[in-house]
Amino acid sequence: MNYELIDAKLKTLIKVCKQTQNYKKLAALSLVLVGNVLDEIGVKLGIRPRDKDAHETIFHYMTLINSILQDNFKMILFQEDVIESVKTTELLFSKHKGNIPMEFISETYKLYYDFRKLEIPNLFEKLDVEVIAQNSEMRAYSLLSGVSEQTKRKGSDQKLKQVIVHGFKEQEIDMQKDLNEAYDKGKFEKMITLKNAKVALEQHEGGKIVLRGRLKDNIIYQRSIPHIFGYLMIGLFLLFFVLGLSVAIQTIYHPKLTAQMSIFSLTFFGTGFFFIMLYRQYFKKGGM
């Protein structure tokens, strides 16, 4: 949104309205602008927009935002006196059909600029897996891990997740205290990120890693590239296992060949075993 352009036009309008003594227009516009900026705040926080069809008042909507933030983050965004101020202006506007004292109009514009300064972070952009990556060595996904190994790892992952979530909670409480004292965009943004990361950790099973930007720049992707050597080991194991199996099946068909074929069986199964051990030793621990 081009606020500079809006401000320039608003300045012109105020100037003209002063000349025409049309303060009604300025009063109505101030409330519309405040309503709009609150809609933006609400939507960015994942809250429904103000229900204009049901004539939901601005101060009611502000209360709603506060109550949702209170439930989720234990913080309030709008102080009680601010809501009271908006409420008075709205009630006066309704009662006197737009004819409200100039001081209320000025106060509403002041609030509009205050709300604009809040710079609410966009909730939809803040699910950042790098927070998870920085906080843990958690395995993202395993295509070829054995079932028993996966179960074992699942248990240790759960413990690790609990520790991380606990750390997140502690950070959240500290930030809640700070935010209730004074609003700070950076802290609020971090709190949303932490909350989302917490949710992502808790709901990670079967989920995908969300990318922001290019795949090449993603830390988890970068860390997954060396796993390709592990895949090579698995491929070699599969190949030698299949060749060994073919020879073994042949000896079942022709038992008289067992002695001649034993060297091939030993070579194929032995080489397959070597590669799977190599994979387990050097790649599986890396968290594939």
Added chain:
Amino acid sequence: MMSDKTCKHFRILYVLGLLLSFVSLFLEWYIYQVYDSHRSLKSYWSYNPITGWSTVFSENSTLNNTLKPSTFHIPITLTILYIIMLAVSAYTVIFRDVEQHEELEKLTINGYANIFLLMLMLFYIFAFPVFYLVPNNLYFPFLHVKDKDANLVYQYSIGPGYCLQIFGFIFVFPYAIFYYYTVTGFRSQKNSAKNAVAQYIKAVQDPVDMDKLIANEQLKLKFGDESFDILEELESYHPQPIKKRAG
């Protein structure tokens, strides 16, 4: 960056693997030779999955024809499917690079196609000896049999085509799995998400046409027109008197 090079090298290896697998279809997969006691070649038969058995001897060579192995055919439909999958996979890796593509979801099908190709390769490597060679008394991978009564030496061995197939599988496997893992393990956050939210906000906000408001006021100033209704102009703001809630 080393990781970038690693990925690139394995991608090149993948393409090379596809090429080897394709070439292998036109080479000999199995060779059957018979020598006499003087190491003189008496019979030579080689097998290719497309053309079947072929020999270097003339059709009139009785001994060669007598020693011909049992005839078997790998279904040609399977070979055609294999060639198609090789082409699809080559297209995927060359033109739909996982690192360059913005919407990974669209590459999921390519990831599955690569895995299917791997299955086909493994099937060829496994099925050829087990389902076709062994039941026809053709030994795998190499065997040297002396028949003292007939004074003949039989040589059974896999051919260059089968070996290339094995190398093709080794070269293709790592990147195919890596590609599959990447397209299924990652999800792109669409660039349009931010725009979508911005559009939604714009849609729910009350429209404010500042230019119109200014123009109307300027007209009023110029012509003294008082007929303009503020609540109509800013039609979106119609607060109702607050009703006391029951309870």
